[in-house]
Amino acid sequence: MDIQFTEEQELLRSSVQRMLRDQYSFEARRKIVASEEGWSRKQWETFAELGLLAAPLSEASGGLGGGPLSTMIIAQEFGRHLVVEPFVETVVLVGGLIEQAGTEEQKQTFIPDIIAGQKIWALAWTEKDSRFELANVATAARRDGDDYILSGQKTAVVAAPWADYLIVSARTKGSRDDRGGVSLFVVDARAANLDLRSFKTIDGRRAAEITFRDVRGELLGGEGEGVARLEACRDRAIGALCAEAVGAMAELNSATLEFSKTRKQFGVTIGSFQVLQHRMVDMFIAHQEALSLMQHLSLGLGAGESGISRLASGAKSKIGYAGRFIADQAVQLHGGMGMTDELNVGHYFKRISSINIQFGDPAHHLLRYVQLDAAA
Amino acid sequence: MELALSPEDAAFRDEVRAFIAENYPKEMRVPNPETDLTKEQSLLWHRILYKKGWIAPLWPKEYGGPGWSITRRFIFEQETSRAGTLPPLAFSVTMVGPVIYTFGNDAQKQKFLPRILSGEDWWCQGYSEPGSGSDLATVRTKAVRDGDHYIVNGHKTWTTLAQHADWIFCLVRTDPSAKPQSGISFLLIDMKSPGVTVRPIITIDGSHEVNDVFLEDVLVPVENLIGEENKGWTYAKFLLGNERTSMAGIGRSTRYLDRLKKIVKAEIAPDDPAHLEFSKEIGRIELDVLALEATELRVIAQMARGIDPGPAASLFKIRGTEIFQGITELTHRAIGNYGLALREQPLSANQFMPGPDYSHTASEKYLNSRKLSIYGGSNEIQRNIIAKAVLGL
Numbered sequence: 001m002d003i004q005f006t007e008e009q010e011l012l013r014s015s016v017q018r019m020l021r022d023q024y025s026f027e028a029r030r031k032i033v034a035s036e037e038g039w040s041r042k043q044w045e046t047f048a049e050l051g052l053l054a055a056p057l058s059e060a061s062g063g064l065g066g067g068p069l070s071t072m073i074i075a076q077e078f079g080r081h082l083v084v085e086p087f088v089e090t091v092v093l094v095g096g097l098i099e100q101a102g103t104e105e106q107k108q109t110f111i112p113d114i115i116a117g118q119k120i121w122a123l124a125w126t127e128k129d130s131r132f133e134l135a136n137v138a139t140a141a142r143r144d145g146d147d148y149i150l151s152g153q154k155t156a157v158v159a160a161p162w163a164d165y166l167i168v169s170a171r172t173k174g175s176r177d178d179r180g181g182v183s184l185f186v187v188d189a190r191a192a193n194l195d196l197r198s199f200k201t202i203d204g205r206r207a208a209e210i211t212f213r214d215v216r217g218e219l220l221g222g223e224g225e226g227v228a229r230l231e232a233c234r235d236r237a238i239g240a241l242c243a244e245a246v247g248a249m250a251e252l253n254s255a256t257l258e259f260s261k262t263r264k265q266f267g268v269t270i271g272s273f274q275v276l277q278h279r280m281v282d283m284f285i286a287h288q289e290a291l292s293l294m295q296h297l298s299l300g301l302g303a304g305e306s307g308i309s310r311l312a313s314g315a316k317s318k319i320g321y322a323g324r325f326i327a328d329q330a331v332q333l334h335g336g337m338g339m340t341d342e343l344n345v346g347h348y349f350k351r352i353s354s355i356n357i358q359f360g361d362p363a364h365h366l367l368r369y370v371q372l373d374a375a376a
Numbered sequence: 377m378e379l380a381l382s383p384e385d386a387a388f389r390d391e392v393r394a395f396i397a398e399n400y401p402k403e404m405r406v407p408n409p410e411t412d413l414t415k416e417q418s419l420l421w422h423r424i425l426y427k428k429g430w431i432a433p434l435w436p437k438e439y440g441g442p443g444w445s446i447t448r449r450f451i452f453e454q455e456t457s458r459a460g461t462l463p464p465l466a467f468s469v470t471m472v473g474p475v476i477y478t479f480g481n482d483a484q485k486q487k488f489l490p491r492i493l494s495g496e497d498w499w500c501q502g503y504s505e506p507g508s509g510s511d512l513a514t515v516r517t518k519a520v521r522d523g524d525h526y527i528v529n530g531h532k533t534w535t536t537l538a539q540h541a542d543w544i545f546c547l548v549r550t551d552p553s554a555k556p557q558s559g560i561s562f563l564l565i566d567m568k569s570p571g572v573t574v575r576p577i578i579t580i581d582g583s584h585e586v587n588d589v590f591l592e593d594v595l596v597p598v599e600n601l602i603g604e605e606n607k608g609w610t611y612a613k614f615l616l617g618n619e620r621t622s623m624a625g626i627g628r629s630t631r632y633l634d635r636l637k638k639i640v641k642a643e644i645a646p647d648d649p650a651h652l653e654f655s656k657e658i659g660r661i662e663l664d665v666l667a668l669e670a671t672e673l674r675v676i677a678q679m680a681r682g683i684d685p686g687p688a689a690s691l692f693k694i695r696g697t698e699i700f701q702g703i704t705e706l707t708h709r710a711i712g713n714y715g716l717a718l719r720e721q722p723l724s725a726n727q728f729m730p731g732p733d734y735s736h737t738a739s740e741k742y743l744n745s746r747k748l749s750i751y752g753g754s755n756e757i758q759r760n761i762i763a764k765a766v767l768g769l
Contacts, residue, residue, distance in 0.1 A: 003674065004681070257767055277763035278756070284766060285691055292670035293663075318663040370652075370659040 003295045005073075012070055015050055016077040024081045026344045032084060033204040039085050039162055047085065048117025057095050061111045068239050068301035072294065075240040079247025082344075082351055084205050086122065086159035090114055092240045093233055094121035094167055101184065101221030101229050110165070110186075122163040122189075124154040124210060125230060132360035134169070134230045135179045141170035141217060148172075148185055148219060150212045158358065160208035161198040163189045168217060169226050182226035185217030203354035204347065234359050235312040239301050241355045242294045242315050245323045248348045248355075249287045252330040255345055256280060259334055276333060283329055286322040293318055310372040313365040320362030323352040385447055392455040399424050400461050408737045409462045410744075411583040412723060415498070415540040422464045422495040431493055432469050439477045439485070440493045450676045457627025467536070468492045468499040471615050472545045475562070479603040479611050488543075488564070502532040502546035502565070502589060503612070510757050512547070513556040513609065517591060519548035519563060521598070526550075526563065528571075528594040534751070538574050538587040541567050546591075551606050562608035564600040565591070581743035582721040616753060623752070624692035625700055626669045632703045633662060639710045639734050654710060661702050668695050687765045690758040697748035697755060708742035711735040718743075 005013070023046065032040045047053055055070040057063025064070070071092055078087060095114050098107055113119040130136040139152025150170050160166060166187045174181025187194070195211040221229050257280060260271030270276055297315040300308045327349040331338035338345050356362060381389065401420040406412040425431040433449045435441030444452065456463065473492045476484055491497040508514045517530025528548060538544065544565050551559030565572070571594040577586045602611055636658060644651045675688045708715050714731035718739045729736045749755040763769040 003677070257769075260769070271769045274760075277767070277769050278759045280767055280769070281759040281762045284762065285695060288691065289664075289667035289671055289695070292674050293667045295674065296666070296670040314659075314663050314666065318660075318667055366656055366659050366663075369663070370655045373659070374655070 003299065005069075009066075009069060009073060012055060012066070013073045013077065016052065016074055019046060019050060020077055020081045020083070024083060026082075026347075029082055029084065029204075037162070038200070038204075038206045043083075044085050044120075045117050047087070048115065052087070053091050053095075053117055054115040056091060057111065057115065058099055061099050061107050062115055063095075063099075063111075068236060068298045071236070071240050072243040072298040075243035076247040076294075079244030079351070080251050082204075082248070082347055084203075086120060086162060088237060088240045088244075089123060089159040089163075090119075090121045093123045093237050094165075096236050097123070097167055097184065097220065097229060097233050100232065101225065106186070106218075106220065119164045120159065120162045121165050121167065122157055122159040123233075124157040124160065124166045124187075125169045126155050126157065127153060128155050129176075132364045133177070134234065135177055135182060135227045137169050137171045137182050137226075138176055139168065139170040139212065141172050141183060141185060143172075144216075148183075148217045150185060150187065150215045150217045152212055154210045154212075156207050157210055158201065158205060158207045160189065160196060160210060161206040165189055166210070167220060168212070169230060170217070172223050179227045180224045182230075183223045184220040184226045184229060186220050187212075187215055187217045191215050201354060203351040205354075231309060235309050236301060237359055238312040238316045239294075239298050241358060242290075242297060242319045245319055245352055245355045246287070246290050246294045248351050249290060249323055249326045252326050252345065252348050253280070253283050253287050256283065256330045256333050259337075263335075270333075279329055279333065283326050286325055290319045290322040307376075310369055310376075313360075313368040313372065316360065317362040317365040317369060320356045320365070324356060324362070327352045381447070381451075385451060388448055389451045389455060392452055393459075395428065396455060396459045396461060399428075400459065404462055407733075408740065411581075411585065411721070411740070413462070418462060418465075419495045421462055425464060426494055431464060431495075432473060434470060435473060435477065439473075439489055446676065446680045454627060457625070458630065460628075460631055464495075465498060465537070467501050467545075468495075468497065471501065472499050472543075472564075475545070475602060475611050475615050478614065479562075483599065484564075484602070497542045498537070498540050500535050500538040500541035500544045500567075500589075502535060502544045504534045505531055506533055510754055512612070513560070515547045515549060515560060517546065517548045518552070519550050519561060519596070521550070524598050526596045526598065526601070528563070528565065528591045528596055530591050532589040532591070533586075534577070535574075535587045535589045536585055538567070538589050539576065539584065543567060544572075544589065545602075547608055547612055550608075554606065557609040559606055560608040560612070561605050562602040562611045563596055564602065565594060565596050569594050569596070571595075578721075579744065580746070581740040582718060583740065583744065584721065585744075623689065624668050624672045624696040626665060626672060626696075629661075629665050629696070629699050629703060632700070632707070633658065633665065635734065636703060636707050636710060639707060642732070642734075643710055643712060654706070657706055661699060661706070664695070664699050664702075668692070668699065687761050690753075690761045693752065694755050694758050701745050701748055704738075704742045704745045708738045711738050715739055715742075 051064055052074055054063045055066040055074060059065040074087065091114060095111065098110050114121065125134060127138055139150060139154060141148040141150045150168060152170065154168065166189050168185045168187050169182055170185055171181050172183045193213040194215045197209045198206055201207050260276060260280065261269055263270050293315045297311055300311055330345050331349055334345050337343050340346065403417055404413060404421055422431065429442055432441050433444055433452050437443035469492060473489060476488050503512060505515050505517060507516060517528065517532065519526040519528045532546065544567055546563045546565055547560050548563050549559050550561040571592040573590040575588040576584045577588060578584055579586065640654045644654060672692065675685045679685050711731065714735040715738060717730055719729060719736060720727055
């Protein structure tokens with residue numbers, strides 16, 4: 001595995017780095033998070049101008065064809081800056097789903113607006129009883145002419161309060177866990193009878209509880225294909241979330257190291273204490289291993305390797321545990337300052353905690369990793 | 377997980393793989409190669425590699441190395457470890473050999489290097505002493521110059537396989553008044569010299585790997601001094617750097633994990649909740665191995681592009697040994713009650729061991745591998761190295 005980035009990829013990385021350094025300082029982010037909307041359309045437009053919203057999408061649908069490696073590069077930098085805007089939701093999840101499952105007409109209708117930064121999307125798959133199981137769907141869809149009518153509830157849908165459109169998983173047949181009975185639908189987020197109750201997430205973003213009372217939806221992909229589509233989409237999302245986590249871990253490590261070299265107690269810098277030195281070495285190692293695994297996963301996703309879903313679960317678990325370790329220790333080593341809202345450390349802690357929940361926590365994915373091995 | 381190989385390197389990998397399959401001696405496939413082989417048996421593979429010209433991958437061509445690239449050295453290491461072959465004695469080939477060709481004089485190179493390559497000389501390492509473990513710079517073994525000789529007195533310990541050794545390379549104190557690091561010299565001592573006594577140390581697994589080596593008025597010719605007098609610390613540090621390469625042990629860990637999975641399957645019913653507990657613990661170690669392997673490949677790829685890996689060897693040593701200790705511990709737990717049994721040393725053919733074959737060496741492997749986090753610079757020392765060199769603490 002020789003990950004030597006191409007010139008194009010290096011260029012992408014440095015342009016994202018420069019833009020975020022100039023425009024997405026921790027103070028700038030704080031203002032965005034505190035704003036009424038909770039995100040910045042202006043930033044989103046900048047992302048679009050830089051081509052970030054086009055980068056991973058295929059050239060056939062108007063994207064730049066960078067695939068999972070460009071997602072990785074962008075998400076790693078977004079993780080370093082705690083970007084709140086819905087890149088993963090709109091581009092990686094929904095952009096990917098429409099590209100994979102949509103008709104030509106759907107692609108032409110929706111993807112250009114995603115790339116241009118005109119429309120925000122969110123993916124509504126979680127329900128109150130589903131936990132992390134994609135096939136566990138109670139929301140129902142019944143056919144009505146060319147369209148479908150959806151009723152049911154989705155829970156903790158990240159970025160939904162910002163969204164123009166949703167992709168919703170709903171049951172077209174079968175009982176609650178029946179894999180073959182789930183389909184995907186495009187729904188206008190402002191449709192009548194769609195009730196959206198917004199709340200703030202621990203990492204300073206917005207999510208919503210959504211109730212559908214006979215809301216009209218347009219089928220995306222074949223009837224009954226929903227779970228398979230969502231599974232592939234989850235693997236790509238995990239690639240992006242792992243990269244964000246790795247970016248956040250790098251920032252936590254460097255902040256903690258810096259702090260340990262300046263903070264004095266007992267007349268010396270706390271970085272001179274061996275117990276803390278060894279702790280920071282373990283944090284360094286955890287980040288190195290996570291970085292390697294992240295690259296390995298993104299390369300595999302790009303190459304469309306078989307068994308990639310098992311690897312995605314493995315990486316989500318291992319990187320999740322590594323992130324939690326680093327975040328815990330970063331707060332601990334910062335002492336009381338690590339507990340404050342003022343310092344960025346706690347915000348990285350919360351971002352990593354949020355990543356560890358989305359699409360399944362480390363324990364869930366460890367089990368899935370083990371079970372897919374037994375099934376092989 | 378594989379390196380992206382050029383067609384030539386891929387052909388080389390296939391050649392190595394085929395060579396191992398055809399030539400690795402059957403006599404060396406014993407339950408626990410590290411403890412069960414006689415000196416002669418353990419040298420069989422060494423001699424085969426020597427004949428092939430593959431015995432010393434690290435060495436420059438002029439001294440008898442094969443002249444491989446970093447990538448090929450890695451491929452060779454990966455293939456031999458995946459196949460479960462016993463590596464040639466590290467003290468000779470990986471440790472003292474490079475010190476001699478890097479810091480030795482021509483006479484020393486001519487005298488010692490060919491005998492290391494052929495396996496004629498077996499070397500052991502005289503570093504640790506009862507009072508000098510991690511704090512190696514405090515060695516007290518004294519070498520006093522007397523005409524053409526040094527007179528050496530002291531006590532070396534934890535000397536691995538000294539019972540087989542023809543030679544020992546020693547750190548000795550030649551200037552007692554200098555600062556600890558500055559008064560040390562690097563001396564080669566013939567184990568047959570009068571005044572050298574080897575006393576076995578039996579470890580908790582019952583095996584005899586390590587020894588005390590007593591040196592009483594041992595006469596060592598001055599021509600056996602490596603480099604300059606009192607510069608030994610520099611050579612010792614160079615050697616320790618070599619010792620820690622390929623410590624990740626991916627091949628070995630992968631083999632032992634596969635074996636562990638089979639044992640769990642055979643020992644614990646699938647509907648027993650313990651089965652899932654074991655599966656989860658195995659899954660976590662498997663992911664640790666995967667992440668370490670991906671890290672190793674990343675470092676190899678960087679080295680092949682000429683980037684200095686820094687103290688990556690310390691990272692591999694820490695994680696590689698933690699992982700392998702974890703695997704042997706889980707294996708010992710997986711065999712349940714049979715974990716009570718321990719093979720008696722020395723081995724005899726009619727010794728009774730209860731339980732299935734796969735359980736027979738689990739206890740001793742578990743016990744023996746406790747050493748891994750202690751030797752070659754303890755894992756705490758490795759953390760000190762990373763803290764200083766990488767984190768700047």
